[in-house]
Amino acid sequence: MICRLIAVAMLAALPVPVQAEEPAARRDATVARAVAYLRAAQSEDGSYSSFAGPAITALVATGLMDNGLTPVDPTVARTLTYLEGFVQEDGGVYGPDSMYRNYETCVAVQCLDRAAKSPNAPRDYADTLAGAEVFLKGLQWDEAEGHDPTSTSYGGAGYGKHRRPDLSNTAFLVEALHALGRGPEDPAIQRALLFVSRTQNLESEHNTTPFSVKVGDGGFYYTPAAGGSSQAGETETGGLRSYGSMTYAGLKSMIYAGVGPDDPRVQAARTWIARHYTLEENPQMGSAGYYYYLHTFAKALAAVGDETFADAEGVQHRWRAELIAxxxxxxxxxxxxxxxxxxxxxxDPNLSTAYALLALAQCQ
Structure with missing residues (x-):
């Protein structure tokens, strides 16, 4: 015990750059334990939680590759082979009769694109990714579905029987297109940005929906479409409450769509995040969707590009170190x-572990 206390004291006296290595070591050890778990949890066919379709498998494989495993690693290679079995004739990558075609294809695109960019790529996924991109853009709500830019559904993506668009699915769409190298000049990205802007509790030239002034806190909610809905519920005045995971998803999507740091939409989102900065829960949702929240938290703050983030009290958070811990x-x-x-x-530990790995990948 005495030796341990002496070692701690010596570490405390070291310069900051040496101290900064400690979170990295903790991250690597945490990732190593997760990889060992996932190697043991994989089914013989290469899948994870196949009862839920191919999405969890794709998320796991992406998390593994983002943390250093290559596509030829036996565990990853089996997941890729499994995913390839879900490529459909229409270009989508989803389970038969699935109501989650956008979500499943989006996470599969990110996975296969990640494999394709590796020097160890087992095969060329160019045709598969091109077909998936066409498929995803075809699902997006636009004129082909009878909606023009005045519609609250326009630009969004969704799931379910009627595919009502929502911010979560739209954020996955933007992230998939971003992974494929599509930027603000892509028409699908710009259509998505219009939908994302309308999911923000902020009245502006980009958002004239009746919900924008009822809360006005700069956060984001689930969807303004089909009458509007927030997983965090409504206010007494009929406003749609903002919550953590959607606010980070909205901010990330805006950055990928080319919205700059001085834009009022980004500034308002950052203000909301500063007031609700936490790693203890999904703000306004408690424990619901907690690991999804952590992975959007990490991706959004990585997209912002700052090493620290100031909360509403002015406290500077080393968010990567805090997230690792x-x-x-x-x-x-x-x-x-x-x-x-x-x-x-x-x-499901496979899903939550996938989200955790995707978050840790942003902490390298």
């Missing part, structure tokens, strides 16, 4: 993560 604290002895709140399948 939180995930290390929550990791189970088996190396996985699991949310006791079953909503959105996060009680």
């Amino acid at each position: 939180k995930l290390a604290e929550l990791q189970t002895p088996a190396g996985s993560w699991i949310n006791p709140n079953e909503r959105w399948l996060e009680a």
Whole structure:
């Protein structure tokens, strides 16, 4: 114990650059335990939680590759082979009769694109990715569905029987197109930006929906389409409450769409985040969607590009180090993560572990 206290004291006296290496070591150890868990949890056919379709497998494989595994690693190679079995004639990558075609294809695109960009790519995925891009753009709500830019559905993507567009699906669409190298000049990205802007509780030239003034806090909610809905519920005046995961998803999507840091939409989103900065819960949602929240938190702040983030009290947070510490604290002895709140399948350790790895990949 005495030796350990002496070692701690010596570390405390070291220069900041040396101290900064400690979170990296913790990150690497946390990732190593997660990789060991996922190697053991993989099914013989290469899948993870196949009852939910191909999406969880794609998220796991992307998380593994983003943390250093290559496409020829046996665990990753099996996931890629499994995913290839879901490529459909229409270009989508989804399960038969799936109501989640946009979501499943978007995460598959990110996975296969990540593999394609590796020097160890087992095959050329160019045709598969090109077909998937056409498919995704065909799902986006626009004139082909009878909606013009005045429609609250315009530019969005969704799932379900009627495919009502929502911010989560639209954020996955923007991220998939971003992975493929599509930028602000892409018409699909600009259509998505119009929808994303309308999911923000901020009245502006980009958002004249009746919801924009009822809350006005700069955060984001689920969808303004089909009468509007927020997973965090409504206010007494009929406003749609902002919440954490959607606010980070909205901010990330705007940055990918070329919205600059001085734009009032970005500034308002940052202000909301500053007031609700936390790693303890999904703000305004509690434990629901917690690991989804952490992965959007990490991706959005990485897109912002700042090493620290100031909360509303002016406290500067080294968000990467804080996120690493939180995930290390929550990791189970088996190396996985699991949310006791079953909503959105996060009680499945494969899904929550995939989200955690995707978050840790932004902390390198």
